[in-house]
Amino acid sequence: MSYRRSFLMEERLADNRQRILKAARALVAEGGFNHASIAAVAASAGLSAGAIYRYFPSKAALFVEVLTSAIDHEIAILQAIAKGAGDVTCRLRGCVESFANRALEGPYLAYAFIAEPAEQEVDEARLLGRKRFGEVFKSLLIEGVEAGEFPAQSVDIGAACIVGAFTEALIRPIAPRAKREGRKELVEGIVAFCLRAVGATISGRKAGRGVRA
Amino acid sequence: MSYRRSFLMEERLADNRQRILKAARALVAEGGFNHASIAAVAASAGLSAGAIYRYFPSKAALFVEVLTSAIDHEIAILQAIAKGAGDVTCRLRGCVESFANRALEGPYLAYAFIAEPAEQEVDEARLLGRKRFGEVFKSLLIEGVEAGEFPAQSVDIGAACIVGAFTEALIRPIAPRAKREGRKELVEGIVAFCLRAVGATISGRKAGRGVRA
DNA sequence: CCAAGAAGTGAATCAGCATTCACAAAGAAA
DNA sequence: TTTCTTTGTGAATGCTGATTCACTTCTTGG
Structure with missing residues (x-):
């Protein structure tokens, strides 16, 4: 086994997660749930659609x-x-x-x-x-x-x-x-x-x- | 012009329309909106999916x-x-x-x-x-x-x-x-x-x- | 019975999105 | 640096179910 998450990494991940949540909330706030497709959330969080699924199992x-x-x-x-x-x-x-x-x-x-x-x-x-x-x-x-x-x-x-x-x-x-x-x-x-x-x-x-x- | 809707026909159509509505209502009543796909409504009303669209422009x-x-x-x-x-x-x-x-x-x-x-x-x-x-x-x-x-x-x-x-x-x-x-x-x-x-x-x-x- | 138009069929199409996946980039240990 | 592992990418896939459409069947008036 040659990998363990460093503290910094850990932090960055947590940060991404937060950013995703925040982006989702913001999108909902400005246009309701319709506005908030996975693609939109990802874009707004500065990640790719696929990445979202590293953080959440589903929309x-x-x-x-x-x-x-x-x-x-x-x-x-x-x-x-x-x-x-x-x-x-x-x-x-x-x-x-x-x-x-x-x-x-x-x-x-x-x-x-x-x-x-x-x-x-x-x-x-x-x-x-x-x-x-x-x-x-x-x-x-x-x-x-x-x-x-x-x-x-x-x-x-x-x-x-x-x-x-x-x-x-x-x-x-x-x-x-x-x-x-x-x-x-x-x-x-x-x-x-x-x-x-x-x-x-x-x-x-x-x-x-x-x-x- | 060799076609005008007869009274009977007119009635049958109206009847179909009613049957569609009733079927839809019934399906909703028994399982919510999910249960009530166009296909299901059609089947339950004794019509084909396509026919629904003769009566209603959209789901x-x-x-x-x-x-x-x-x-x-x-x-x-x-x-x-x-x-x-x-x-x-x-x-x-x-x-x-x-x-x-x-x-x-x-x-x-x-x-x-x-x-x-x-x-x-x-x-x-x-x-x-x-x-x-x-x-x-x-x-x-x-x-x-x-x-x-x-x-x-x-x-x-x-x-x-x-x-x-x-x-x-x-x-x-x-x-x-x-x-x-x-x-x-x-x-x-x-x-x-x-x-x-x-x-x-x-x-x-x-x-x-x-x-x- | 025939022709013209209307209604009905249901398989094929389409659209919208979430979800996946083959691959690339980066991070950690050695 | 090498190797293994995790994270990130984004195009391709897949699903679900509404909607369409080429075709069949029926109705009507002649």
Whole structure:
């Protein structure tokens, strides 16, 4: 045996891998999954098509990883907000706001990650992602009910509904070539909906009052 | 000129067209869009692959029509409930219940129509369908606010959120090879969520009281 | 029954891409 | 430097399934 990967080599490989992922993410961000053929990804990463397969077993696997790591990142952000201090209501608001704002920031990417048709495997990853988002909200709901901020309710269903609600409300403005206006109002509308839905009795704003109007 | 379509012929053609649509719908219902290749549809409709193209310009067009007509049907049902008599709250409940129950009845079909990846065009039709569903709920919301049953709110956003909420809550139980239990509880949970979300003050059941618990 | 046009057939074609593969270039040990 | 191994190349391959098309069969009006 006359070959062992040197440290430098090791690093360069890892770097390539990252570059592939990044290129894929970028391509999706600018034109959806269609834009992101293996050839395009390879070109944009400065490699040949064949090389991609030294790093990922298949196109699907590559995009599953792209999607999953984006979701991981998103979850981490939400988690940080959800585990923070203060009213549960406040934190719920924070989560929804934060997600919505980021989605509106990078609409193509968000659209692709939330709704664009893609291969089976990617879709499954997406479903899993939604479940994970749901779990963040679920624990928030549990906490809120325990703290007496929200009335008793089916937290599993409620969590799924919340995810669905803001997702859907976001999709239309996010979808390719949709007009994008009233971002503030949109986000606030979504938040208000969610807060009413969980039965929050305060608005969760900086120093808020009632939410019912 | 020695040929004009006779009445009988005309009918047979229309009948073929219907049979194609029906076959397509059935195939989707039993195995999602993958199952429904042109060849399969043709076979199941008792025609050859080529013949399909006498009736539809492309596969996408065929499935757009399948989807659209399913949505039309669904909308008609919801419309009937929404335009019926009684509390707005009651009717809103009725719409959500009805949709959810039908979706749980034919999970494959519902999954395909709501979420399964498919070609661009089909996806666009799906988006349009969601918008149309949204409109039904929007008018319900407007009516409810005017009647004083619901507090003032952004009805556009609210409508989208409602559609998203029940859709999402349905997806997991509907998705291929998911366990399906607690249907009643699921539907009731979704309804409760939606009613709280719009700020309904009664449960909308047969002769209901408060919804808050 | 015949001719003209329409509908139906299904094998061949085509297109779009992912995936492979024979080969080349580079890296590691000796 | 030699040799072995890994990594990179990119054209060729292969697959999948929609779409086409030359041809057959049917319908209609005369």
